[in-house]
Amino acid sequence: MKIAICPGSFDPITLGHVDIIERAADIFDQVIVLVMSNSAKEKSLFTVEERMALVEKCIHKPNVKIDTYNGLLVNYAKDSGAVAIVKGLRAVSDFDYEFQMALTNKSLYPDVETVFLSARAQNMFLSSSMVKEVCSHGGDIGSFVPTCIKQDIYNKMQRR
Ligand code: ADP
Numbered sequence: 001m002k003i004a005i006c007p008g009s010f011d012p013i014t015l016g017h018v019d020i021i022e023r024a025a026d027i028f029d030q031v032i033v034l035v036m037s038n039s040a041k042e043k044s045l046f047t048v049e050e051r052m053a054l055v056e057k058c059i060h061k062p063n064v065k066i067d068t069y070n071g072l073l074v075n076y077a078k079d080s081g082a083v084a085i086v087k088g089l090r091a092v093s094d095f096d097y098e099f100q101m102a103l104t105n106k107s108l109y110p111d112v113e114t115v116f117l118s119a120r121a122q123n124m125f126l127s128s129s130m131v132k133e134v135c136s137h138g139g140d141i142g143s144f145v146p147t148c149i150k151q152d153i154y155n156k157m158q159r160r
């Protein structure tokens with residue numbers, strides 16, 4: 001069975017993430033959406049548990065499961081028997097960082113491949129940070145996140 005991991009902070013999950021996860025699920029036998037809790041990014045809006053719950057609400061493919069991890073991604077890949085790490089590539093701005101990560105992971109654990117799927121044109125400039133920015137100013141995030149979690153994001157933003 002070919003297992004792939006889709007890692008990320010998913011703070012919160014966007015339509016860009018959903019697209020990559022669903023496409024990965026069409027290619028691999030099983031996909032693990034791995035909500036990382038040790039991101040070097042700024043403090044997250046949602047807790048890991050909340051981020052996992054939001055992913056769960058948006059993804060309905062039977063061969064996708066959700067997990068969390070706060071260690072080195074390649075160690076999780078080794079333990080889970082994953083053959084691939086699937087990443088979405090947006091504009092060139094993603095490339096340097098993602099290429100560096102892919103080479104590092106390859107040298108740490110040669111048995112895992114990093115597979116890049118290009119973002120769809122409409123998701124090219126979509127990021128979790130952009131969703132938070134728009135939402136914090138009361139803008140409409142309807143074309144950026146699945147409808148089923150839109151209210152959860154507005155509610156969270158209001159309670160801050
Ligand atoms: P972000 O970069 O938005 O903070 P994450 O760290 O959660 O999101 O990203 C997890 C993965 O999802 C990365 O591989 C990233 O490139 C990919 N990704 C994020 N947004 C998009 C998008 N709009 N389209 C395609 N892939 C995306």
